[in-house]
Amino acid sequence: MLSVRQLSIDIDGKSIVRNSSFSVPLGKITSIIGESGSGKSMTVSALLGILPPGAKATGQALFNGKNLLTVSDKEMTEIRKIHLFTIFQDAANSFNPSVKMRHQLYEFSGRKMGDTIEEFRVKMEGILDDLGLASEIMEQYPFELSGGMLQRCMIACALYMEPTLLIADEPTSALDMVLQKEFIGLLKRLNEQHGTTILLITHDLDIVAEAAHDMVVMRHGEVVETGSVAEVFDCPKHPYTKLLLDSRF
Amino acid sequence: MTVKWIGKRMMMGIIVLLIVSFLSFFIMHAAPGDPAAAFYGGNAQTLNAAEKERISRVFSLDRPVIAQYGTWLAETVKGNLGVSYKEGRPVSTILMERLPNTLLLFGVTLFFISIGSIWLGTTAGMKEGSLWDKGLSTVSIVTSSIPAFWLGILFISFFAVKLGVLPSSGTGDIGGEGGFVDKLRYLFMPAAVIILTHVGIYARFLQESIKVESRNYYVTVARANGVAEQVIRKGILRNASIPYLNYIGMTIPSFVGGSIIVESLFSWSGLGQLTVKAVVTKDFPLLMGGILLTGLIVVVSLFVIDLITYSLNPRLRKGDVR
Ligand SMILES: Nc1ncnc2c1ncn2[C@@H]1O[C@H](COP(=O)(O)OP(=O)(O)OP(=O)(O)O)[C@@H](O)[C@H]1O
Ligand SMILES: [Mg+2]
Numbered sequence: 052m053l054s055v056r057q058l059s060i061d062i063d064g065k066s067i068v069r070n071s072s073f074s075v076p077l078g079k080i081t082s083i084i085g086e087s088g089s090g091k092s093m094t095v096s097a098l099l100g101i102l103p104p105g106a107k108a109t110g111q112a113l114f115n116g117k118n119l120l121t122v123s124d125k126e127m128t129e130i131r132k133i134h135l136f137t138i139f140q141d142a143a144n145s146f147n148p149s150v151k152m153r154h155q156l157y158e159f160s161g162r163k164m165g166d167t168i169e170e171f172r173v174k175m176e177g178i179l180d181d182l183g184l185a186s187e188i189m190e191q192y193p194f195e196l197s198g199g200m201l202q203r204c205m206i207a208c209a210l211y212m213e214p215t216l217l218i219a220d221e222p223t224s225a226l227d228m229v230l231q232k233e234f235i236g237l238l239k240r241l242n243e244q245h246g247t248t249i250l251l252i253t254h255d256l257d258i259v260a261e262a263a264h265d266m267v268v269m270r271h272g273e274v275v276e277t278g279s280v281a282e283v284f285d286c287p288k289h290p291y292t293k294l295l296l297d298s299r300f
Numbered sequence: 301m302t303v304k305w306i307g308k309r310m311m312m313g314i315i316v317l318l319i320v321s322f323l324s325f326f327i328m329h330a331a332p333g334d335p336a337a338a339f340y341g342g343n344a345q346t347l348n349a350a351e352k353e354r355i356s357r358v359f360s361l362d363r364p365v366i367a368q369y370g371t372w373l374a375e376t377v378k379g380n381l382g383v384s385y386k387e388g389r390p391v392s393t394i395l396m397e398r399l400p401n402t403l404l405l406f407g408v409t410l411f412f413i414s415i416g417s418i419w420l421g422t423t424a425g426m427k428e429g430s431l432w433d434k435g436l437s438t439v440s441i442v443t444s445s446i447p448a449f450w451l452g453i454l455f456i457s458f459f460a461v462k463l464g465v466l467p468s469s470g471t472g473d474i475g476g477e478g479g480f481v482d483k484l485r486y487l488f489m490p491a492a493v494i495i496l497t498h499v500g501i502y503a504r505f506l507q508e509s510i511k512v513e514s515r516n517y518y519v520t521v522a523r524a525n526g527v528a529e530q531v532i533r534k535g536i537l538r539n540a541s542i543p544y545l546n547y548i549g550m551t552i553p554s555f556v557g558g559s560i561i562v563e564s565l566f567s568w569s570g571l572g573q574l575t576v577k578a579v580v581t582k583d584f585p586l587l588m589g590g591i592l593l594t595g596l597i598v599v600v601s602l603f604v605i606d607l608i609t610y611s612l613n614p615r616l617r618k619g620d621v622r
Contacts, residue, residue, distance in 0.1 A: 099524045104429075132526030139524075144517040147535040149614050158527045192614045208525075 052077040052248050053098075053216060058110035058120075060093050060272075062103065067093050070110070071274040073267040075216065080242050080249040082259045082280075084295070085269030091252045092140070094269075095220050099137060100127045115215070132163050136214035140221040142202035146193040153189035156204060160211035178207045182237070199230040206237050213245050220252045235262050256299045260284065268292050301617065302610075309606055313599040320595045321376075324588060325369045333582055372588065381592075382585035386578075391589040395571070399593065401471055402570035405559060406597065408487065409494040414548075416495065417502035424503070425510025425540070426533060436507055440500030448558055452493045452565045459489060469567035490566040494559060505547045509540040542613055549605040553598050560594075571597075 053075040060068040068090040075081040083091050097108040098119050112119040115134070117126065139145050146155050153172075161171030176186040182203045188196060196204070202222060209217050219238065223231040239262055241247045251263060259266050259280060266283055268276040268291065275289040287293045347355075356362045360371070375382065381391035424436040460468035471486050513519070513536045522532050560572030567573060575590035577583075610616050 101520055101524050128526060130526075131524060135526075137521075137524050139517070139521050141517055145521040147518050147522075147539070149539055149612065150535055151614075158522070158531050159525055162528065162531075163526055192618070194615060195618070 052114070053250070054111075054113045055094075055098075056111040056113070058094065058097060058108065058112060060090070060097050060102070060106060060108045062106045066272065067106075068097070068272045071269070071272075073274055073277050075248060075250050076265065077248055078242075078246050079264040080238065080251055080262055081265040081267065082251045082253060082263035083267045083269060084253055084256065084259055086254060089269040090272040091254075091269055092220055095137070095218055095250075095252060098218070099131065099135070134215040135218065136209045136212050136216075137218040137220065138202070138205045138209065138222045140224060142205060142222075143193075143198045145205060146201060148193050150192070151189070152191055152193065152196070152204065155193075156189065156208060159205075159208040163212065175207065175211060178210050179204075181210075182207055199226050199234075202226060202230075202234060203237075206234070206241070209247075210241060210245075213247060216248045216250065217241065218250045218252075221254070222251075223253070223255075223258065231258075238262060256295060268295070305610065305616075306607075309603055313603055316599055317592065317595050318373075321373070321588065321592055322369065324591045325372065326365060328584060328587065329365045329368075376592070381589040384586040385583045386581050386586070391585050394574070394586060395589050395593050398569060398571050398574050401568060402559075402563070402572065402597070404483075405487065405490060405494075405563065405568060405570060406556070408491050409498070409559070410555075410601075412491070412495045413499050413502055416499040417506055420499070420503035421506030421544070422510065422537060425507035426514070426536075428511055428514065433507070433511075436500070436503060440504035443496060443500035444498070444504075446497055448493050448497045448562050449565055451497060452489070452562060455489050455493060456566075471567075471569045486566075486568070490562050490568050494562055497558075498555065502544075502548065506540065506544045509543045510536060513540040538612060542609055545605050545609045545612075549602050549609075552601050552605070556594060556598055 055074065056072050058068060058071045059066070071090075071094065073081075073083075083094070085091050093102070093106075096102045096106075098112055098114075100119065100122075102108060108120050110120065114130065117130070119127070119130070122130070146152070156175060157168065157171050160166075160175065161168070166174070172189075175189070179186055179188065184200060184203055184207070188200065188204070193201060205222075217238075222238075223234050226234060235258055238249060238251065242249055251258070253259060263280050266276075266278065266280050267274055268283070268289065270291050276283060276287065276292045283292060284296065287296055353362075360368060372382070379392070381395070383389065384391055384394055387394060420436055424430070424432040427433055456468045459466040466489055467486050468489075472482055516539075519532060519536060522535075523529075556572075559570075560576060562568070563570045563572035564576050571590055571594055575587060575594065578587035578590055
């Protein structure tokens with residue numbers, strides 16, 4: 052599905068990520084774990100083509116046979132629109148504060164699939180209801196909703212889109228424990244019921260243990276270990292992974 | 301909520317007008333020169349002390365300034381702005397003759413400044429680092445530091461004196477049919493001067509707020525998820541226009557002040573030129589009327605701008621101050 056080879060990212064000559072290689076197999080939840088500043092978000096930015104100005108990515112990131120690092124702008128727009136969906140860390144700031152949710156949810160989902168407003172309304176209300184959100188939120192503004200509600204709105208769009216690959220960058224770090232558990236449950240459901248491939252970024256081992264099939268450990272901009280969650284938890288090879296696992300108990 | 305908000309704004313506007321009129325009244329009375337003498341104009345030096353005193357008594361000029369202001373205010377509220385010392389006609393009649401010209405100049409310049417600055421500012425702001433972006437930053441500094449009166453004189457010497465294609469001053473041909481096209485010929489230079497000296501700086505302000513807005517998290521999120529580019533831009537422009545409108549509001553008083561100078565330079569027969577004349581001739585009732593009406597134009601413009609901001613910003617509407 053997604054195969055990253057020798058990915059390196061430099062910002063203004065400073066090396067942020069070095070020779071990182073990992074893959075995200077079809078239909079699985081793969082988790083990238085690493086401490087703050089280890090380059091997780093930068094890796095995602097490179098995949099999505101949204102690196103900050105002055106940043107350069109080299110290597111390969113094959114997604115359905117296309118190298119995400121070198122595709123044309125037009126192809127990238129198409130991939131972002133149809134095949135990928137990304138939930139970002141800061142849900143509270145993920146929506147335009149002065150536009151009603153209905154318009155924004157439509158632009159994030161129905162519009163991209165060519166659905167009419169009416170088709171969108173029916174389908175989205177069903178999804179929202181499923182997620183425990185009243186359909187009234189469609190008529191509200193982002194600042195009237197809580198962080199947890201906004202995060203669920205994002206996942207509602209993902210459920211609507213059923214993307215080929217869902218990327219979630221620390222989707223739960225802004226949520227409290229209860230919402231965190233609930234959110235992870237939703238991701239698992241999306242994976243099990245719809246077969247959606249998920250790349251889940253986190254720095255929380257509990258979440259990895261709870262949700263992921265495969266894991267990638269990052270440290271100081273390098274991938275130090277990859278493998279299935281069971282394997283890595285049973286016999287970690289890299290000293291840093293061992294340290295991580297030890298500190299968990 | 302909305303009704304309460306509008307009521308509050310109107311109250312504020314009235315308070316502003318009161319303060320402006322009060323201050324002008326006092327400054328006027330503190331200025332050197334005798335209003336009684338001013339009333340007589342050119343023949344003032346022939347008046348003796350007793351006659352001056354008599355005039356002062358008849359016109360209540362010997363009463364305390366605060367009492368005079370009170371009387372003026374009471375009459376003004378009733379719609380009576382008094383009679384011009386110089387022309388002997390009601391002030392309101394004179395003001396109404398001048399108002400359309402000022403509104404025309406104000407409306408036309410503000411319209412083209414808005415259109416021009418929105419177009420330039422958006423083009424430059426949406427393409428950070430482009431030639432447009434850098435070009436506007438430079439050009440706006442140059443154009444906004446050109447004094448309007450200097451550009452005006454340059455225009456007059458070029459278009460009126462050298463080429464002879466445009467009239468140098470006035471609002472219409474004396475012998476002409478007084479039609480609209482004729483008026484436009486006269487409007488062209490004063491309007492062009494005001495527009496050229498203002499459009500750059502307003503565009504620059506919008507450009508900067510668009511650039512700031514574009515760096516927001518939600519923009520990256522929308523872009524990364526393939527939301528249509530024109531939808532993203534519409535959202536950015538909407539939010540960026542709020543500080544831009546605030547800026548227009550903040551600069552409206554000095555904008556109107558600048559128009560007064562341009563009106564005088566081109567003898568555009570509007571309120572500004574009238575007010576300047578009233579200062580020179582110490583025509584107090586006319587001066588107060590001119591100031592009050594100019595103040596009213598400013599207050600109404602600010603109200604309209606506030607109204608647009610209010611409709612663009614749901615947080616204000618919902619009374620949310622998070
Ligand atoms: N715009 C930028 N310019 C220069 N360096 C940056 C920029 N953004 C991030 N970095 C650097 O890149 C490195 C990796 O950052 P990144 O955001 O990918 O970390 P992360 O693993 O996502 O951390 P976190 O868990 O805190 O989100 C950090 O050392 C950071 O200082
Ligand atoms: Mg991060």
